[in-house]
Structures are given as C-alpha cells and as structure tokens.
Amino acid sequence: MTEKRQLIINAAVEVIAEHGYHGAQVSRIAKQAGVADGTIYLYFKNKDDILFGLFEYKVDQLMKTMEQTLGNLSPEKQLKIFVRNHVEWLALDQPLAACVQLELRQSKKEMRNKLNHLLIPYHRLLNDILVKGIEAGDFDNTMNLKFARQLIFGAVDEAISTWVVSDFKYDILAQFDELYYLISKAVRRGQLHD
Amino acid sequence: MTEKRQLIINAAVEVIAEHGYHGAQVSRIAKQAGVADGTIYLYFKNKDDILFGLFEYKVDQLMKTMEQTLGNLSPEKQLKIFVRNHVEWLALDQPLAACVQLELRQSKKEMRNKLNHLLIPYHRLLNDILVKGIEAGDFDNTMNLKFARQLIFGAVDEAISTWVVSDFKYDILAQFDELYYLISKAVRRGQLHD
Amino acid sequence: MTEKRQLIINAAVEVIAEHGYHGAQVSRIAKQAGVADGTIYLYFKNKDDILFGLFEYKVDQLMKTMEQTLGNLSPEKQLKIFVRNHVEWLALDQPLAACVQLELRQSKKEMRNKLNHLLIPYHRLLNDILVKGIEAGDFDNTMNLKFARQLIFGAVDEAISTWVVSDFKYDILAQFDELYYLISKAVRRGQLHD
Amino acid sequence: MTEKRQLIINAAVEVIAEHGYHGAQVSRIAKQAGVADGTIYLYFKNKDDILFGLFEYKVDQLMKTMEQTLGNLSPEKQLKIFVRNHVEWLALDQPLAACVQLELRQSKKEMRNKLNHLLIPYHRLLNDILVKGIEAGDFDNTMNLKFARQLIFGAVDEAISTWVVSDFKYDILAQFDELYYLISKAVRRGQLHD
DNA sequence: GATGAATGAGTTTTCATTCAT
DNA sequence: CATGAATGAAAACTCATTCAT
Structure with a gap:
C-alpha cells in the first residue's frame, strides 16, 4: 500500500466518522487527506472502492x-x-x-x-x-x-x-x-x- | 390506520422487496399502490415516514x-x-x-x-x-x-x-x-x- | 408534441446557435426555456435526446x-x-x-x-x-x-x-x-x- | 518533422481509429507512442495541436x-x-x-x-x-x-x-x-x- | 381528499495540462 | 530532453416534495 493510499484511507475514516456515510463526499475526503479530488482516483477506482x-x-x-x-x-x-x-x-x-x-x-x-x-x-x-x-x-x-x-x-x-x-x-x-x-x-x- | 395508509405500506413492502431500498422511489410506491405521488403525503410526512x-x-x-x-x-x-x-x-x-x-x-x-x-x-x-x-x-x-x-x-x-x-x-x-x-x-x- | 417540449426545443436551438454545442449545458437550455433543469427530463430522456x-x-x-x-x-x-x-x-x-x-x-x-x-x-x-x-x-x-x-x-x-x-x-x-x-x-x- | 513528433502522430491515428475521437485521451496516445504524457507537450502545444x-x-x-x-x-x-x-x-x-x-x-x-x-x-x-x-x-x-x-x-x-x-x-x-x-x-x- | 406537473439542490468523475525531479 | 504524479474545473441527472387545480 502506497503512502498516499494510506493517507486517503485515514482521511476517509475520519470524514465518515464525523459526517456520516452520506456526508462523506469525495471532495471532503480529498480535502481532509490534503490532496486534490482527482488524486483520489489515482489510488481508487471510484468512491465505493475507497470504502x-x-x-x-x-x-x-x-x-x-x-x-x-x-x-x-x-x-x-x-x-x-x-x-x-x-x-x-x-x-x-x-x-x-x-x-x-x-x-x-x-x-x-x-x-x-x-x-x-x-x-x-x-x-x-x-x-x-x-x-x-x-x-x-x-x-x-x-x-x-x-x-x-x-x-x-x-x-x-x-x-x-x-x-x-x-x-x-x-x-x-x-x-x-x-x-x-x-x-x-x-x-x-x-x-x-x- | 386508514385503508389507504395500509395500501401504501403494502405497496412499499412489495416495491422494496422487488427493487431494493435504492430502487424504491416514492413515485414507484405510489404507482404500485395505485395512487398519485402527492397522495402519499396525505398519509405520511415524508419518505422515511413510509419506511x-x-x-x-x-x-x-x-x-x-x-x-x-x-x-x-x-x-x-x-x-x-x-x-x-x-x-x-x-x-x-x-x-x-x-x-x-x-x-x-x-x-x-x-x-x-x-x-x-x-x-x-x-x-x-x-x-x-x-x-x-x-x-x-x-x-x-x-x-x-x-x-x-x-x-x-x-x-x-x-x-x-x-x-x-x-x-x-x-x-x-x-x-x-x-x-x-x-x-x-x-x-x-x-x-x-x- | 406538447407545448413545453416545443418550448425546450426552441430554447435548445437558440442556446446551441449562440454558445455552440459544447456551451449548451442542460441548465442553460432550461433557463432559456424558462423551466427548471429537472423539467427537461420530463420531456427528454437525456441531453442527447434533446438534440x-x-x-x-x-x-x-x-x-x-x-x-x-x-x-x-x-x-x-x-x-x-x-x-x-x-x-x-x-x-x-x-x-x-x-x-x-x-x-x-x-x-x-x-x-x-x-x-x-x-x-x-x-x-x-x-x-x-x-x-x-x-x-x-x-x-x-x-x-x-x-x-x-x-x-x-x-x-x-x-x-x-x-x-x-x-x-x-x-x-x-x-x-x-x-x-x-x-x-x-x-x-x-x-x-x-x- | 522530428522523429518523435512523427511517432506521436502515427500513434494518434492508430488510437483515434481504434477508440474514436472521445476515446483518444492524451495519455492513451502517449502510451501508444511509447512516451510519457508530458513528452507530448514538448512536441505539441496541446491536444488539438496533435489532431x-x-x-x-x-x-x-x-x-x-x-x-x-x-x-x-x-x-x-x-x-x-x-x-x-x-x-x-x-x-x-x-x-x-x-x-x-x-x-x-x-x-x-x-x-x-x-x-x-x-x-x-x-x-x-x-x-x-x-x-x-x-x-x-x-x-x-x-x-x-x-x-x-x-x-x-x-x-x-x-x-x-x-x-x-x-x-x-x-x-x-x-x-x-x-x-x-x-x-x-x-x-x-x-x-x-x- | 386527490392529483401529477414542476421544482432545483446536490455530487461523482474525467482528463488535458503542469512542473518538480 | 524526458518523466509521470498531481492537479482541479466542470456538468448531467435524480427524485423527494410541493401546490395549483
């Protein structure tokens, strides 16, 4: 697992825990991870793939x-x-x-x-x-x-x-x-x- | 429970069982129940209230x-x-x-x-x-x-x-x-x- | 053809002529037609269907x-x-x-x-x-x-x-x-x- | 025309012929040409310039x-x-x-x-x-x-x-x-x- | 009570382009 | 010269809910 993939997963946990499943927009996860929205898609196929x-x-x-x-x-x-x-x-x-x-x-x-x-x-x-x-x-x-x-x-x-x-x-x-x-x-x- | 409220609940069970939660649009439940979309809202506050x-x-x-x-x-x-x-x-x-x-x-x-x-x-x-x-x-x-x-x-x-x-x-x-x-x-x- | 469908088609011609194919967003066509974005989809399956x-x-x-x-x-x-x-x-x-x-x-x-x-x-x-x-x-x-x-x-x-x-x-x-x-x-x- | 420019053009023809205009992403053309995405931009101003x-x-x-x-x-x-x-x-x-x-x-x-x-x-x-x-x-x-x-x-x-x-x-x-x-x-x- | 046409907010994903190495 | 990881703007479409009739 690359370092950035790890970064995004951690961000996802934090965002989902705080805002709930339906409040966990990709852009929010990206922001939390400190990367651009598009970067998410270099490490995950789609939103479900993050989860x-x-x-x-x-x-x-x-x-x-x-x-x-x-x-x-x-x-x-x-x-x-x-x-x-x-x-x-x-x-x-x-x-x-x-x-x-x-x-x-x-x-x-x-x-x-x-x-x-x-x-x-x-x-x-x-x-x-x-x-x-x-x-x-x-x-x-x-x-x-x-x-x-x-x-x-x-x-x-x-x-x-x-x-x-x-x-x-x-x-x-x-x-x-x-x-x-x-x-x-x-x-x-x-x-x-x- | 009014007769029509019952009608809608039964329709909801059928629709959810067949199409799943995300395929259970209010309009589909209304159609299955044989009523107009708006009629649903005379018997239920909102969609969650049907469930x-x-x-x-x-x-x-x-x-x-x-x-x-x-x-x-x-x-x-x-x-x-x-x-x-x-x-x-x-x-x-x-x-x-x-x-x-x-x-x-x-x-x-x-x-x-x-x-x-x-x-x-x-x-x-x-x-x-x-x-x-x-x-x-x-x-x-x-x-x-x-x-x-x-x-x-x-x-x-x-x-x-x-x-x-x-x-x-x-x-x-x-x-x-x-x-x-x-x-x-x-x-x-x-x-x-x- | 319903009156509103006609309205949307006319709006589409005007918007496409003025802004070009790639500048003809659905929301622009809707605005030109004086209807809500969603209304478009009551009369057309999708954007291509408008064209x-x-x-x-x-x-x-x-x-x-x-x-x-x-x-x-x-x-x-x-x-x-x-x-x-x-x-x-x-x-x-x-x-x-x-x-x-x-x-x-x-x-x-x-x-x-x-x-x-x-x-x-x-x-x-x-x-x-x-x-x-x-x-x-x-x-x-x-x-x-x-x-x-x-x-x-x-x-x-x-x-x-x-x-x-x-x-x-x-x-x-x-x-x-x-x-x-x-x-x-x-x-x-x-x-x-x- | 430099050799690499020619290489990219040939790649573009092949990619467009196979995948169509909308399937001809710059990265695909680069891959077909065997160069990095960025290299394209050393020989062409932008994507349109390739076409x-x-x-x-x-x-x-x-x-x-x-x-x-x-x-x-x-x-x-x-x-x-x-x-x-x-x-x-x-x-x-x-x-x-x-x-x-x-x-x-x-x-x-x-x-x-x-x-x-x-x-x-x-x-x-x-x-x-x-x-x-x-x-x-x-x-x-x-x-x-x-x-x-x-x-x-x-x-x-x-x-x-x-x-x-x-x-x-x-x-x-x-x-x-x-x-x-x-x-x-x-x-x-x-x-x-x- | 009943209708159903109309509303419009809200989000994922792509991909041309850049720039630090 | 060459790389390729990172960027981030941009738009179609759904569907719960309303309200004039």
Whole structure:
C-alpha cells in the first residue's frame, strides 16, 4: 500500500466518522487527506472502492493481530483472544467503530456483499478454532458450527453496535469478560440437548 | 390506520422487496399502490415516514404474535417460543426478510435510530423473560442481562441475515433447534465462570 | 408534441446557435426555456435526446414542406423544388443552420448515426423523384442512383456549410439558381459516358 | 518533422481509429507512442495541436500526390485524377478514412475552422483545374466556380462518409467511374441554362 | 381528499495540462 | 530532453416534495 493510499484511507475514516456515510463526499475526503479530488482516483477506482479499500485494510489489520496473538494456545484461550481482538479492534478506535458498525452498512446491497466477502478469513479462522476446540474436547461436539460462528459474530457485533449507538457512553472493554462469559457458555462442552 | 395508509405500506413492502431500498422511489410506491405521488403525503410526512410506518406495522405484528403465544409458560419455554417467533416472522415472509435484514439497513443513521426505537418492546419483553427465568432458577443468575439480550438478538439476526444473503437457499426453520440449542446454552444456569 | 417540449426545443436551438454545442449545458437550455433543469427530463430522456428531438422535429418540418410543395409536378420541377426546400430550410433560419451544419455534427459517433437515420425519408423521397425523372426520360438513366443522391445532398450540404462558416456573409438564396444549375446538369439526360 | 513528433502522430491515428475521437485521451496516445504524457507537450502545444498536426500531415501527403500525378495533362484528365486521388487517399487507408470523415469532425468549432484552413491548397488546386478547363473550352464557362468546387468536394465527401458509415461494406474504388461520371457531367461544357 | 406537473439542490468523475525531479 | 504524479474545473441527472387545480 502506497503512502498516499494510506493517507486517503485515514482521511476517509475520519470524514465518515464525523459526517456520516452520506456526508462523506469525495471532495471532503480529498480535502481532509490534503490532496486534490482527482488524486483520489489515482489510488481508487471510484468512491465505493475507497470504502472497500478502507474496510479491506482494517480487516487485514485485525487478521494480522489475530495471527500474532493466537499462537499455539489452547482453543479455549484462542477463542477468548479471538473475541477480544474483535472487540478491541473497534473499542480502541471509535471513529473506525462508527464507520464499521453504522456508516458502512448504509452502502448499497452490492457493496455490502463485497464487504462481507472480506470477512471470509475471519469466519475461516473462527471455524478452525472451534473445530480444534471440539477435537480437543473443550467445545461442544454436538453444536452446529455455522450457527456457532454466527452466534459469536452476531453477539459481538450487536454488542459493539449498541455501544456505538450509545455514543460510546460506557467502557465496553471493561465489560468484556461478561460478554465473553455468555459466548463461552454457548460453545463449551458439557451441555445436553433439551 | 386508514385503508389507504395500509395500501401504501403494502405497496412499499412489495416495491422494496422487488427493487431494493435504492430502487424504491416514492413515485414507484405510489404507482404500485395505485395512487398519485402527492397522495402519499396525505398519509405520511415524508419518505422515511413510509419506511418507519412499514417497520412499525410489522414489528407490531411480531409483538402481537409474541403476546398470543407466550401465555403463562415457563420462562425456558417462553424463550424458545420468543426466539422461534422472531425467526418465523421473517422465515415465513421472504420479501419482508429481505426488507428488514438488508434493505431497511441502508437508510440514514437518523432513520436507523428511529427504527431501533421500535425494537424497545422486543427488548423489554425479552428482558422480562430472562428476569423471570433467573428468578425461577432456570437461567444463569450471574450473566449480564444486557449482553444476554444482545447475544440472543445478535445471533438470531446474524443467522437470518446470512440466510437472506444466501438467497434463501436453505430451510432456516428446519435448523431452528440447532440455533436455539446454542442460544439456550448461553443463558442457562449451571455454568461456572472460568 | 406538447407545448413545453416545443418550448425546450426552441430554447435548445437558440442556446446551441449562440454558445455552440459544447456551451449548451442542460441548465442553460432550461433557463432559456424558462423551466427548471429537472423539467427537461420530463420531456427528454437525456441531453442527447434533446438534440435528437430537435433534429427530428426540424427534419419533420422540412419533409412536411416537401410534401406540400412537390404536388404532381414534373420530376424536373420537383427536383428543383426539393433542392430549394433544402436550402430554404436553413437559409431562412440561421440559428438552425448553425445547429445543423456545424454544432450537431460535433456530437458523438453513436449520436450522429441516430441523426443520420432521420434523413432516411429525405433520401427516399429524393430517390423517388430521381426514379420518376428517369422513367419520364428527363434524368440520366445511366447514372448510379446512390451516387446521384449523395452528390445532390453533398453539394447542397457543402454549399450551406460554407455559407454558415462565412458567418452568413452572402445571400445564399440569391445564388440558388447557380447552385441548382450544376446539380441539374449532373443528373439530366443527354450526357455521354467518356 | 522530428522523429518523435512523427511517432506521436502515427500513434494518434492508430488510437483515434481504434477508440474514436472521445476515446483518444492524451495519455492513451502517449502510451501508444511509447512516451510519457508530458513528452507530448514538448512536441505539441496541446491536444488539438496533435489532431491539427495529424490532419496537416495527411493533407500534405494528399497534395504531394496531387502534384506528382497531375502533370501537364488536360484539365479534364486532371480533374478525374484529382477526384480519384481524393477518393484513393481515404479508400486505401480505412483508419485514416474513419478519422477524417467521422472522428475529427467531432472536434470543437474553433478546431474545425483550423482544419478547414488546411484544405485551402486543395480548393486552390481544384479551382486552377476548373479555370484551365474553362479556358480550354472543356468545362462549362457559365457555371459558378465556388459552387462547382463545393459540389465536387461535397459529392466526394458525402460518398466517402457514406462508405465509412457503412463500415466499409462495399468497394468504393470499384465504383469510382460511376461517381466521377456524375461530377464530370456537372462541370462539363455543353449544357444550357433552363 | 386527490392529483401529477414542476421544482432545483446536490455530487461523482474525467482528463488535458503542469512542473518538480 | 524526458518523466509521470498531481492537479482541479466542470456538468448531467435524480427524485423527494410541493401546490395549483
């Protein structure tokens, strides 16, 4: 990634966080980045491509953090770190949190599909952890993997969204253990079907 | 609700389901409803008000179903029915599912806030069930109630969204028990903090 | 043709004649017509459609004049009137002449093709006159009809273009007989191949 | 003409022929010529100057052919060769024909005026031939010289344009005699005014 | 109540040209 | 001489909303 492309992505995050998806005109992003409008188009195909590039870059950072922090820990510990990384990813960057949880979701259906594709590595990694946890006897070997992934992602996503909508009024990281406790219970072994 | 207001809401659901949020121009909804463009504004303040009216009406139907089906059952059974109602609400009405999970979420932040407010009765009812379940000793009395609600809503929401994005390729209702199993484990009593 | 559509076409002729093809912004045409920008799009699909509609309307007027003036005259007289109508069509309307001969020809290839199609009735009528003239023994029965039509159109077109480029400095109608004399000789009977 | 200037002109012909006037961006021409965008501006004042240079070069080639082929023949023969040279100029180079008849005519009025000036030697030479022909008693001494030139140019131009628009579907050179027959009749002596 | 013609604000994107290297 | 990254002006079109009838 060139330095200027990076510059524009950062500007986009700031502008979107401040003015919202619909107030994020290309010219505003350019001004924030300190480049001419046309320069944007040397680094991005079009406006949607800026948003795509932004999300791609940030998801990539998250996945790199995942790689660096998961190591060879037990699946149970990996899952906790995985979820914590997801929460920290946005909890430590409020403008990004606003972009990802609220603003980017206002994009067109077509765009949203493309953004979802970027989460494939996320789901793949999560799946691997769950599978290893099942094999290790830590996680519930009767549960449906797809729903387990959706529950984990959905719970975290909803928790973060609520926090963003509340205008960051509370410290979501301080409550992380309470959130993870519920997720953990859902996937841990030792439950019977009812 | 006047007859014509109802007519317009139904037209809006059909148009949004067919053409998507961005293809749902007021004139198209008017045409579908068989009224003049201007007539819309005799029944709704503006375009957002149509979407708001639509969601309000549909959520209202869901909440009425909740009331009718929850009865005096045990909290555990109520929770299962609650979640099932949520899934069935959209699983049995694919156009509505597309509207609610994908299209309506493209509306402006301001609008999304108003739509979220309509879910307050949903969260209040869910909260009541959880509290009763805790008091009855069925649900985990150590869990954070807010996160529990968010986990339940988030898991179901994510599951339905994935199903809609897949273009309804599988039978989500047939898998309901597998989904509920995970949710149930999360909130049930008998887990220890780690 | 609605009254307002007519209004817009007239405004377009004036604006194009005064500011040229590239200076004829939609907003300028709208202002000249005394309507809002958006109103243009109630009567025309897009900007090219204005130009197309303008040429279509004006060619239609020419062809109506042709019908009304050709009557049952001899082919020789009909040809002279035909050519004179073509010249008068533009000689008596300098703004239209500027549009047709200079400005409209700057449109994109695709558009030019569509404009050319509008001249099919012109060429068909000219062809009919030539055929009747040949059958009557007035016109050269050895000539190639396609080239004859092209020569007639090309000569008149070039003559008018030169006049427009000269900024209407001379009276092209006063010289009509001299122009027609040459055209007439080209198609008249009595010439031998060399 | 420097070697690089020639290189750019050739590139321009190829690019315009392939992509049309509006697809012939300076950067595309530069790429085709194998030079940097900025280099173009070391050899040409601006984009129009490239087109001007291209047409100037090609018209110059035509006029050189004229000089070499007209010799001391009779005016009648010279006229036929003159017209044939004009047709062959484009008939034997379809990309150039497309440029000259269709693409270059989409340029701005101002530019078109400059291009027309390049045809002055063409008209001067044609005029000379006609004058000599009249003096020699071969051509009609009653005809208007300006219109005669316009008829000849207009007829040939229209014939070639039609051929180009037809996508070169027929062999225009094979029909040259039929075209010239009509032109010849127009200017030859022996016709009476009617 | 109902109509629907008219309004007009608002934004992405291209590309000829420049100039620091 | 040559480069090519950066510039920034300029315009078509949509569509929610109004209001005279």
